[in-house]
Amino acid sequence: MVTRVTSSTSSERIVWIDCEMTGLSLEHDALIEVAVLITDYELNQLDEGIDIIIRPPEAALAQMNDFVRDMHTTSGLLDVLAEGTSLQEAEDAALAHIKEYVPEAGKAPIGGNTIATDRAFLARDMVALESHLHYRMIDVSSIKELSRRWYPRAYFASPDKKGGHRALADITESIAELRYYREAVFRPQPGLESAELKQIASKYQVG
Template sequence: MALTRSTDPLVWIDCEMTGLNPQTDTIMSISAIITTSDLTPLDTTGFDATIHHTPTQLSSMSEWCVRTHGTSGLSQACLESSTTAQIAASALLTYIKRYIPEPRLALLAGNSIHADKSFLMVPPWNAILEHLHYRLFDVSATKEMIRRWAPPKVLAAAPQKANKHTAREDILESLEEAWYYMHLIRSLSPAAATATGLNVAGAVPVPATATNPTLGLKQAQEESHIRRNRGTRQGDVGQLDEGFRTDVP
């Protein structure tokens, strides 16, 4: 299968589910926004659907889901909706093809998008994945690179999530974060990369810590713990920052 081009469009999708197991849990709501490769929306309205669920289906949700989806109003909306998963999946595929008729062109995009993809692999949603490229555009992956390789202030300046836990709002937050990383990357130059130790011709210089691999690994692990625990030292529990998905029960 051909690799993607830098100009290929992106299909931003976010799902709210009854849980995290795609074999037993189901999509409650799904939203989509289609953009160009530089994050310009092709349609400002986007796509939204709330899937009908019975009280029995919702009763199996975890305490986190019951609380979160109850507070947002999603649970009640699912009870009142007459839209089936089949209708929603078909409508979403039609919407995507309206703007991107060519198959295997657009990338599925979002934060921790592999989690949403695992649910889209289940019928009737799988037809949507079959129309998209196999590669993913994962904002969370970019964030993890920044977390490890950039000064802490770079990640600290990224847009913070409001954690509203609605499909459309989650997409808008992902787009805002992606905008930040896009402009950050575009502000770089080969000269700047070389100045920080990267040989753009292809050769990567050996870090000073390579002379003592154990020390280098220890320092890297310590730095990782400091960043993940919001400045606390290794061994402290700390808190997950706002950048992590919190729709995990």
């Protein structure tokens, strides 16, 4: 069910995005999957998310290295690329979905894991979508790296990830991961005991 919002609530949303690509080179690689999911600032999920398969240029597929090819074969993504949409159609669909929850441009930050990489591809290929987002980013990977150094017990007790390099599943796990760190880490040092951390992690284990 779509929730209608006004511009006054746009800044209270987080636009979670994950992209799958043929590699990490902005010069040679292509977007092949984009997923979007919206939460509020309390990390309550506001939609079921949208997942879009993009049909890439043959040249981008041909130059994929073995690691990436194996990864996308295992996930099943390569098998459905021929049925994918065009880049423009993908951007139009994703942006329309975002605007249902975030009608005002420049208000809601993008969230995800190592999200600067995804944003770089969006800035190259989906300019209207990327420019609709606030310039700030909520990178769960940064919180994870700080936790590894400052709260190692919390880091090592964090929920396992099983998204398998499919965009919407990866987003769902990113949100669950941030919920975990919010409860396990954002409290006075030295934090909780390992048994308590494991109990929290079990609540946010996806799948």
